[in-house]
Amino acid sequence: MIISVASGKGGTGKTTVSTNMALALGEKLTFLDCDVEEPNGHLFLKPKIEQVERVSIAVPLVDEAKCTFCKKCSDICRFNAIVVVGSSVLVFKDLCHSCGGCMVVCPENAISETGRELGTIEYGHRDAIRFVQGRLRIGEAMSPPMIKKVREATIPGELTIIDAPPGTSCPVIAAMKGTDFVLMVTEPTPFGLHDLKLAVEAVKLLGIPAGLVINRCDIGDRKVYEYAEKQNIPILLEIPFDRKMAEAYSWGQCIVEVMPEWKDKFKGIYRDIELHLEGLKETV
Ligand code: SF4
Ligand code: SF4
Incomplete structure:
Protein backbone atom coordinates (compact mmCIF):
# COMPACT_ATOMS: atom_id res chain seq x y z
CA MET A 1 0.00 0.00 0.00
CA SER A 56 19.61 15.16 -14.05
CA ILE A 57 17.16 15.68 -16.90
CA ALA A 58 17.89 15.79 -20.61
CA VAL A 59 17.85 19.23 -22.24
CA PRO A 60 18.59 20.12 -25.89
CA LEU A 61 22.04 20.93 -27.20
CA VAL A 62 21.97 22.61 -30.62
CA ASP A 63 24.69 22.19 -33.24
CA GLU A 64 24.39 25.51 -35.07
CA ALA A 65 26.67 24.27 -37.85
CA LYS A 66 23.83 21.93 -38.92
CA CYS A 67 20.98 24.34 -38.14
CA THR A 68 19.04 26.12 -40.92
CA PHE A 69 17.16 28.31 -38.36
CA CYS A 70 13.82 27.01 -39.60
CA LYS A 71 12.21 27.65 -36.13
CA LYS A 72 10.44 24.27 -36.04
CA CYS A 73 11.94 23.63 -32.61
CA SER A 74 10.76 26.93 -31.12
CA ASP A 75 7.31 26.53 -32.69
CA ILE A 76 6.73 23.18 -30.95
CA CYS A 77 8.07 24.16 -27.53
CA ARG A 78 5.13 24.97 -25.20
CA PHE A 79 7.48 26.31 -22.57
CA ASN A 80 9.43 28.85 -24.66
CA ALA A 81 12.57 27.01 -23.67
CA ILE A 82 14.11 27.13 -27.14
CA VAL A 83 14.03 30.28 -29.26
CA VAL A 84 15.49 31.12 -32.66
CA VAL A 85 16.79 34.67 -32.86
CA GLY A 86 18.22 35.51 -36.28
CA SER A 87 21.03 33.03 -36.79
CA SER A 88 21.21 31.81 -33.21
CA VAL A 89 19.23 29.19 -31.30
CA LEU A 90 18.93 29.99 -27.61
CA VAL A 91 18.10 27.24 -25.11
CA PHE A 92 16.74 28.27 -21.70
CA LYS A 93 17.62 25.13 -19.77
CA ASP A 94 15.71 26.15 -16.65
CA LEU A 95 12.45 26.33 -18.63
CA CYS A 96 12.94 23.02 -20.46
CA HIS A 97 10.57 20.21 -19.37
CA SER A 98 12.65 17.59 -21.14
CA CYS A 99 9.82 16.49 -23.46
CA GLY A 100 12.17 15.86 -26.39
CA GLY A 101 9.73 17.49 -28.87
CA CYS A 102 12.30 19.85 -30.38
CA MET A 103 14.66 16.96 -31.10
CA VAL A 104 11.93 15.00 -32.86
CA VAL A 105 10.85 17.86 -35.16
CA CYS A 106 14.30 19.12 -36.11
CA PRO A 107 14.67 18.27 -39.82
CA GLU A 108 18.46 18.65 -39.74
CA ASN A 109 19.21 16.40 -36.74
CA ALA A 110 20.87 19.45 -35.24
CA ILE A 111 19.64 18.78 -31.69
CA SER A 112 21.15 16.27 -29.32
CA GLU A 113 20.75 15.84 -25.55
CA THR A 114 22.81 17.13 -22.72
CA GLY A 115 22.13 16.85 -18.97
CA ARG A 116 20.97 19.48 -16.48
CA GLU A 117 21.50 18.52 -12.86
CA LEU A 118 18.34 18.71 -10.74
CA GLY A 119 19.73 17.57 -7.42
CA THR A 120 20.46 14.39 -5.51
CA ILE A 121 18.63 11.39 -4.12
CA GLU A 122 19.84 9.89 -0.87
CA TYR A 123 19.15 6.29 0.15
CA GLY A 124 19.55 4.87 3.62
CA HIS A 125 17.94 3.04 6.53
CA ARG A 126 16.60 3.71 10.00
CA ASP A 127 16.37 0.19 11.43
CA ALA A 128 13.75 -1.64 9.31
S1 SF4 B 1 14.46 22.77 -35.74
FE1 SF4 B 1 16.62 22.24 -35.95
S2 SF4 B 1 17.20 23.25 -37.83
FE2 SF4 B 1 15.27 24.19 -37.22
S3 SF4 B 1 15.90 25.97 -36.00
FE3 SF4 B 1 15.64 24.29 -34.58
S4 SF4 B 1 17.66 23.39 -34.37
FE4 SF4 B 1 17.71 24.64 -36.19
S1 SF4 C 1 12.81 19.33 -24.80
FE1 SF4 C 1 10.67 20.03 -24.88
S2 SF4 C 1 10.57 21.58 -23.30
FE2 SF4 C 1 12.73 21.27 -23.70
S3 SF4 C 1 13.22 22.80 -25.21
FE3 SF4 C 1 12.70 20.94 -26.33
S4 SF4 C 1 10.52 21.16 -26.79
FE4 SF4 C 1 10.99 22.65 -25.20
Missing part, protein backbone atom coordinates in the same frame (compact mmCIF):
# COMPACT_ATOMS: atom_id res chain seq x y z
CA ILE A 2 1.20 3.53 -0.76
CA ILE A 3 0.05 6.29 1.57
CA SER A 4 0.84 9.90 0.74
CA VAL A 5 0.79 12.40 3.58
CA ALA A 6 -0.14 15.85 2.30
CA SER A 7 -1.31 19.26 3.47
CA GLY A 8 -2.71 22.28 1.69
CA LYS A 9 -0.10 24.48 3.34
CA GLY A 10 3.24 24.16 5.08
CA GLY A 11 3.67 24.01 8.84
CA THR A 12 0.58 21.95 9.65
CA GLY A 13 2.51 18.91 10.90
CA LYS A 14 2.67 16.78 7.75
CA THR A 15 6.21 15.57 8.45
CA THR A 16 5.36 15.00 12.12
CA VAL A 17 2.55 12.67 11.07
CA SER A 18 4.48 10.81 8.34
CA THR A 19 7.62 10.23 10.43
CA ASN A 20 5.73 9.24 13.59
CA MET A 21 3.58 6.83 11.63
CA ALA A 22 6.66 5.24 10.07
CA LEU A 23 8.41 4.94 13.43
CA ALA A 24 5.32 3.68 15.27
CA LEU A 25 4.78 0.95 12.69
CA GLY A 26 8.48 0.10 12.99
CA GLU A 27 8.12 -2.59 10.36
CA LYS A 28 9.64 -3.12 6.96
CA LEU A 29 8.44 -0.12 5.03
CA THR A 30 9.76 2.58 2.73
CA PHE A 31 9.66 6.24 3.67
CA LEU A 32 9.92 8.56 0.66
CA ASP A 33 10.58 12.22 1.36
CA CYS A 34 9.12 13.88 -1.74
CA ASP A 35 9.20 17.35 -0.19
CA VAL A 36 12.26 17.82 -2.37
CA GLU A 37 12.62 21.59 -1.93
CA GLU A 38 12.89 21.25 1.81
CA PRO A 39 13.20 17.62 2.86
CA ASN A 40 13.21 17.37 6.65
CA GLY A 41 11.98 13.85 7.41
CA HIS A 42 15.66 12.93 7.97
CA LEU A 43 15.83 15.34 10.91
CA PHE A 44 13.33 13.15 12.77
CA LEU A 45 14.04 9.65 11.44
CA LYS A 46 17.82 10.16 11.49
CA PRO A 47 18.57 7.49 8.90
CA LYS A 48 22.05 6.24 8.06
CA ILE A 49 22.59 7.41 4.47
CA GLU A 50 24.28 4.68 2.45
CA GLN A 51 24.13 5.97 -1.13
CA VAL A 52 23.84 9.33 -2.89
CA GLU A 53 22.82 9.57 -6.53
CA ARG A 54 22.86 12.63 -8.78
CA VAL A 55 19.69 13.27 -10.79
CA ILE A 129 12.64 1.58 7.61
CA ARG A 130 14.09 2.09 4.14
CA PHE A 131 14.60 5.83 3.74
CA VAL A 132 14.78 7.73 0.43
CA GLN A 133 14.82 11.49 0.02
CA GLY A 134 15.14 13.86 -2.90
CA ARG A 135 17.02 17.09 -2.51
CA LEU A 136 16.49 19.69 -5.24
CA ARG A 137 19.49 21.84 -6.21
CA ILE A 138 19.20 25.34 -4.71
CA GLY A 139 17.51 27.64 -7.22
CA GLU A 140 16.07 24.72 -9.23
CA ALA A 141 12.35 25.06 -9.96
CA MET A 142 11.65 21.77 -11.70
CA SER A 143 10.63 19.54 -8.81
CA PRO A 144 8.13 17.07 -10.47
CA PRO A 145 10.85 15.10 -12.36
CA MET A 146 12.79 14.81 -9.09
CA ILE A 147 9.68 13.63 -7.22
CA LYS A 148 9.01 11.05 -9.94
CA LYS A 149 12.57 9.80 -9.53
CA VAL A 150 12.17 9.49 -5.73
CA ARG A 151 8.92 7.56 -6.26
CA GLU A 152 10.74 5.07 -8.48
CA ALA A 153 12.22 3.74 -5.22
CA THR A 154 8.79 2.30 -4.27
CA ILE A 155 8.90 -1.48 -3.88
CA PRO A 156 5.67 -2.95 -5.31
CA GLY A 157 3.56 -4.68 -2.67
CA GLU A 158 5.42 -3.10 0.26
CA LEU A 159 4.09 -0.40 2.55
CA THR A 160 5.31 3.02 1.41
CA ILE A 161 4.76 6.30 3.24
CA ILE A 162 5.28 9.43 1.14
CA ASP A 163 5.90 12.81 2.72
CA ALA A 164 4.46 15.03 -0.04
CA PRO A 165 5.37 18.68 -0.59
CA PRO A 166 2.95 21.23 0.88
CA GLY A 167 0.42 23.04 -1.33
CA THR A 168 -1.81 21.89 -4.18
CA SER A 169 0.28 22.50 -7.31
CA CYS A 170 2.15 20.18 -9.73
CA PRO A 171 4.75 18.89 -7.20
CA VAL A 172 1.99 17.71 -4.82
CA ILE A 173 0.11 16.03 -7.65
CA ALA A 174 3.35 14.27 -8.69
CA ALA A 175 3.71 12.99 -5.11
CA MET A 176 0.06 11.91 -4.62
CA LYS A 177 -0.78 10.52 -8.07
CA GLY A 178 -1.19 6.74 -8.12
CA THR A 179 -1.10 6.35 -4.32
CA ASP A 180 -3.73 4.24 -2.54
CA PHE A 181 -4.66 6.76 0.14
CA VAL A 182 -4.01 10.42 0.89
CA LEU A 183 -3.69 11.36 4.54
CA MET A 184 -4.28 15.10 4.79
CA VAL A 185 -2.98 17.02 7.77
CA THR A 186 -4.59 20.28 8.80
CA GLU A 187 -5.34 22.46 11.78
CA PRO A 188 -8.71 23.87 12.86
CA THR A 189 -8.10 27.48 11.83
CA PRO A 190 -9.47 29.60 8.95
CA PHE A 191 -6.12 29.19 7.10
CA GLY A 192 -6.21 25.45 7.73
CA LEU A 193 -9.76 25.17 6.41
CA HIS A 194 -9.04 27.29 3.33
CA ASP A 195 -6.03 25.20 2.32
CA LEU A 196 -7.75 21.93 3.24
CA LYS A 197 -10.56 22.76 0.79
CA LEU A 198 -7.99 23.22 -2.00
CA ALA A 199 -6.26 19.96 -1.07
CA VAL A 200 -9.57 18.08 -1.05
CA GLU A 201 -10.37 19.39 -4.54
CA ALA A 202 -7.00 18.12 -5.81
CA VAL A 203 -7.48 14.72 -4.16
CA LYS A 204 -11.00 14.43 -5.62
CA LEU A 205 -9.67 15.16 -9.11
CA LEU A 206 -7.20 12.32 -8.68
CA GLY A 207 -9.97 10.05 -7.33
CA ILE A 208 -7.93 8.85 -4.33
CA PRO A 209 -9.60 7.95 -1.00
CA ALA A 210 -8.57 10.33 1.77
CA GLY A 211 -8.61 10.79 5.53
CA LEU A 212 -7.71 13.59 7.88
CA VAL A 213 -5.40 14.21 10.81
CA ILE A 214 -6.22 17.34 12.78
CA ASN A 215 -3.13 18.77 14.40
CA ARG A 216 -3.30 21.25 17.29
CA CYS A 217 -6.95 20.16 17.51
CA ASP A 218 -7.60 22.19 20.66
CA ILE A 219 -6.96 25.58 19.04
CA GLY A 220 -9.30 27.35 16.59
CA ASP A 221 -12.90 26.38 15.89
CA ARG A 222 -15.09 23.46 14.65
CA LYS A 223 -15.35 24.53 10.99
CA VAL A 224 -12.75 21.98 9.80
CA TYR A 225 -14.72 19.23 11.56
CA GLU A 226 -17.99 20.37 9.98
CA TYR A 227 -16.35 20.50 6.55
CA ALA A 228 -14.87 16.99 6.98
CA GLU A 229 -18.30 15.63 7.94
CA LYS A 230 -19.98 17.27 4.94
CA GLN A 231 -17.31 15.90 2.60
CA ASN A 232 -17.49 12.47 4.24
CA ILE A 233 -13.77 12.52 5.05
CA PRO A 234 -12.94 10.37 8.10
CA ILE A 235 -10.91 11.97 10.87
CA LEU A 236 -8.25 9.40 11.73
CA LEU A 237 -6.36 11.21 14.48
CA GLU A 238 -6.52 14.39 16.55
CA ILE A 239 -3.28 15.71 18.02
CA PRO A 240 -3.62 18.37 20.72
CA PHE A 241 -1.24 21.27 21.23
CA ASP A 242 1.17 19.91 23.81
CA ARG A 243 4.31 21.54 25.18
CA LYS A 244 6.16 18.22 25.39
CA MET A 245 5.40 17.51 21.72
CA ALA A 246 6.53 21.01 20.70
CA GLU A 247 9.79 20.54 22.61
CA ALA A 248 10.35 17.13 20.98
CA TYR A 249 9.81 18.74 17.56
CA SER A 250 12.29 21.51 18.27
CA TRP A 251 14.90 18.89 19.27
CA GLY A 252 14.23 16.82 16.13
CA GLN A 253 12.62 13.98 18.07
CA CYS A 254 9.53 12.03 17.12
CA ILE A 255 6.51 12.14 19.44
CA VAL A 256 6.46 8.34 19.71
CA GLU A 257 10.04 8.40 21.02
CA VAL A 258 9.38 10.80 23.87
CA MET A 259 5.73 9.90 24.50
CA PRO A 260 5.47 6.14 23.80
CA GLU A 261 1.77 6.20 24.69
CA TRP A 262 1.25 7.79 21.24
CA LYS A 263 2.68 4.79 19.40
CA ASP A 264 -0.65 2.95 19.24
CA LYS A 265 -2.46 6.09 18.08
CA PHE A 266 -0.11 6.54 15.11
CA LYS A 267 -0.24 2.80 14.38
CA GLY A 268 -4.03 3.08 14.55
CA ILE A 269 -4.03 5.48 11.57
CA TYR A 270 -2.67 2.69 9.36
CA ARG A 271 -5.15 0.15 10.74
CA ASP A 272 -8.03 2.59 10.09
CA ILE A 273 -6.81 3.25 6.55
CA GLU A 274 -6.82 -0.50 5.87
CA LEU A 275 -10.35 -0.82 7.27
CA HIS A 276 -11.53 2.22 5.29
CA LEU A 277 -10.13 0.82 2.02
CA GLU A 278 -11.65 -2.62 2.75
CA GLY A 279 -15.01 -0.91 3.38
CA LEU A 280 -14.76 0.94 0.05
CA LYS A 281 -14.01 -2.34 -1.78
CA GLU A 282 -17.10 -3.93 -0.27
CA THR A 283 -19.34 -1.06 -1.40
CA VAL A 284 -18.13 -1.35 -5.03
